[in-house]
Amino acid sequence: MRYKLTQKKEGEVEKKSNILSILIAFSPFLRTEKLRITLGFIAIVINSAVSIVAPFILGSVIDDYILKRDVDGLLRIVLVLIAMYAVAFVTSYLQIYLMGIVGQNVLFKLRDKIFRKIQSLPLEFFNDNKSGDLISRINNDTDKLNQLFSEVLVRLTGSVFTIVGIGIFIIFVNAKLAAATLIGVVALFVITTLLGPLIRKANKKSLDALGNFSAEIQESLSNFKVIIAFNRRDYFKEKFQEAQQKNYLAAVWAAVANGVIAPIYDFAGNIAQLLILIYGIYLIGTGEVTIGLLISFISYADRFYQPLRIMASLIATLQSSLAAWTRVNEILTAESNLIEADEKTIDEKKSILKFDNVSFGYLEGSDVLKDINIDLDYGKTYALVGPTGGGKSTLASLIARLFDARAGEIYLEGKNLKSIAPSEIAKEIGFILQDPYLFGGTLADNIKYGNDELQNLNSEELATRIKELGLEKVLERFNSGLDVKVSSDSENISLGQKQLIAFLRTILRKPKLLILDEATANIDTITEALLEEIIDKLPKDTTKIIIAHRLNTIKKADQIFFIANGEVTQAKNLKGAVEMIENVKRSS
Numbered sequence: 001m002r003y004k005l006t007q008k009k010e011g012e013v014e015k016k017s018n019i020l021s022i023l024i025a026f027s028p029f030l031r032t033e034k035l036r037i038t039l040g041f042i043a044i045v046i047n048s049a050v051s052i053v054a055p056f057i058l059g060s061v062i063d064d065y066i067l068k069r070d071v072d073g074l075l076r077i078v079l080v081l082i083a084m085y086a087v088a089f090v091t092s093y094l095q096i097y098l099m100g101i102v103g104q105n106v107l108f109k110l111r112d113k114i115f116r117k118i119q120s121l122p123l124e125f126f127n128d129n130k131s132g133d134l135i136s137r138i139n140n141d142t143d144k145l146n147q148l149f150s151e152v153l154v155r156l157t158g159s160v161f162t163i164v165g166i167g168i169f170i171i172f173v174n175a176k177l178a179a180a181t182l183i184g185v186v187a188l189f190v191i192t193t194l195l196g197p198l199i200r201k202a203n204k205k206s207l208d209a210l211g212n213f214s215a216e217i218q219e220s221l222s223n224f225k226v227i228i229a230f231n232r233r234d235y236f237k238e239k240f241q242e243a244q245q246k247n248y249l250a251a252v253w254a255a256v257a258n259g260v261i262a263p264i265y266d267f268a269g270n271i272a273q274l275l276i277l278i279y280g281i282y283l284i285g286t287g288e289v290t291i292g293l294l295i296s297f298i299s300y301a302d303r304f305y306q307p308l309r310i311m312a313s314l315i316a317t318l319q320s321s322l323a324a325w326t327r328v329n330e331i332l333t334a335e336s337n338l339i340e341a342d343e344k345t346i347d348e349k350k351s352i353l354k355f356d357n358v359s360f361g362y363l364e365g366s367d368v369l370k371d372i373n374i375d376l377d378y379g380k381t382y383a384l385v386g387p388t389g390g391g392k393s394t395l396a397s398l399i400a401r402l403f404d405a406r407a408g409e410i411y412l413e414g415k416n417l418k419s420i421a422p423s424e425i426a427k428e429i430g431f432i433l434q435d436p437y438l439f440g441g442t443l444a445d446n447i448k449y450g451n452d453e454l455q456n457l458n459s460e461e462l463a464t465r466i467k468e469l470g471l472e473k474v475l476e477r478f479n480s481g482l483d484v485k486v487s488s489d490s491e492n493i494s495l496g497q498k499q500l501i502a503f504l505r506t507i508l509r510k511p512k513l514l515i516l517d518e519a520t521a522n523i524d525t526i527t528e529a530l531l532e533e534i535i536d537k538l539p540k541d542t543t544k545i546i547i548a549h550r551l552n553t554i555k556k557a558d559q560i561f562f563i564a565n566g567e568v569t570q571a572k573n574l575k576g577a578v579e580m581i582e583n584v585k586r587s588s
Contacts, residue, residue: 019318022148022325024367025332029109033102033120040098040154043091047369048161050088050432051303052169067291095154103150110142113332122338123402124362128140132215137327141208144317145202152321154312159314166304170297174289177297180275181304188308195261202250204323209243211327216243216267237470258320265309273301274320338404341418350414351375352543353399358408360398368404370566378512379541383554385571386563392547394517395563399545400431413512426450430511434518435495436502444482447505454508459483469537471507473530474500496527503534510539517547 023030030037031179057077065074115138118125170178253433280294353376357524361367375384384392397403398410401417410417412428420428438446442464448454454462459482478484478499486493486501493501499519506514514535518529535544548554560571 017024019148019153021320022145022322023174025325025329026110026149028108029106030102032093033105036102040095043095043098044158044161044418046153047088047091047095048158048165049064050084050091051119051162052165054081054084054088055082055296055299055303056169056173058299059290059292059294060402061292063290063292079491095158099154100150103146103148106149107142107146110145110328113136114138114142114328117332117334120336121334122336123397124337125334130215130219130315131540132211132213132218133211134331135218138210140214141207141243141324141327142565144321146318148321150394152317155310156314156318159311161305162307166300170300170304174297176283176294176569177276177280178277179303179407181252181297183272184277185308188265192261192297195257199257199261199321202254202528204326205321206247206250207320207323207327209247213243213247216240254320258317265305265311268305268308272305273298274456276301279324303406338401339418341416350379351411352413354411356409358373358398359407360394360403360405360407368566369398369458369568372408372568374561374568376543376545377544380558381544381546381556383557383560384545384563385554385560390564391566393517395568396431396517396545396547399513399515400429401425427509428507428512430509430514432499432502432506432514432516432519436498438486438493438498438501440487441485442482443480443486443501444483446486446501447482447508451509465508466504469508471504471534471537474534475506496523499523499531500527500534503531507538511542513543513545514538515545515547520548522554 008569057080061074061077061081064070065077118134167182168180170181216239220240276294276297280289282288282298284291285293318553325451353374355372355374357371358369359367360369372395383396386392394403398405399417401410401422404418412420412425417425439449444459447462448457454465455467463475468476475481476495477500484493503519516535520531523531538544546554546557555558562569562571
């Protein structure tokens, strides 16, 4: 299974990316927001009602009070209008405030769900997708969805209520002037329907380009030391400019697409007011309408097309939100291929690890390992040697269940590895890489990472635990002991010190199976000797798997496996392993 996040077919996007699908997907997040949504909805209805009634009252003011010079009645009706506008102000603020909170709460829950989903996905997912693009989906795309709940839905709902309410109201008041007011709506509906998919497509391309741009920046910054060392600033500058240019062009096209509808709506509103004025003057001449009613309808035309203008501006945001949902939903619908299997034991005498006809390949139809059958006993040391690309690290990754075998089964202490919970695998198997990763924090934080038994220990208690295991020599390599600060990029400590921390972190977990994947390849002989001391502190029944190119690191191995071309062959001894390596060199 591949996990490359790509754009779906256009037809599929149109079917799935709509407001209804988003609301259904977000319904679990919205259950706790029922009260705020209900109050916001009531505020929208009241605000829309004021917008519908106020112009009619304004028209009656002209006909019944101003033309008749009724000052007392005029003052009373003005106070009524002031009260109505005050209510409209309060309800307008309430709907924005309440839905703003709803939007932020949904955003918080959505980001949490995405992050949890990403954590549940296998290593292949991260190999197939750039971290910069994933960050863009979590930050930028979810923020677009926040706009959908805090702005678009509120203003869209209010606009719909106002438009429908005014449309019905003016038809009952005067059907002829209503026809002049509503004449442009059909044309606007057709234009919006035709341009909607184009706007969504433009916004999707813009978001994809922004994700690629973020990925390019992240890659350049994370590898800046290499860029400087090889003096390739020019190369990454060209890559940056290329990504920036694509992002710029996509953003410009999206801006053009987003801005094309609003002027059309403005034009339609102005034409409608002009038609009402011309036709209204004619009807005044025939005595069918009054001056006040004509002014009311001109105001209604403005209030009718103003929500349409708002909706036009919201269409761009809506299409951008739908495009963002498409990208976010690609993560949420991704499924892990590391499926838990029913527990299955083997009948023979239990070994710590057993490979039973295991085959694996990163790409379909291209196996890195082929029909592997090996048995590892408790307490022994095994060495994996062979040429680069032969499958040594892949074998170790399968043991730690970073990937699943394409065929065959792997058993840990007689249990199918697929049936064991990830937390148990992490507890039973220690994995030390050639270049370990440390987190920002103190030395103590990094040593306690992932170890429930040590989490609540303070620095003094942790130091005591380390000394009890005879590992105090490690702490002597750090001036500030367990309180030494480790930066997120670990630039303030040496590679040897990083490896010491990784060893100490793993040894304190007391794993039953320890994998050393070129763990001593980049350190000096003194540190290597100290690491061997640390390993010797492990319980006698701990099984060790050493992956190494340097043969002096596997002199103490009880058994040596030679891995080349995806096949595993047992070497009789160290000399036999050397002969196998030489044969591969000669044949290549």
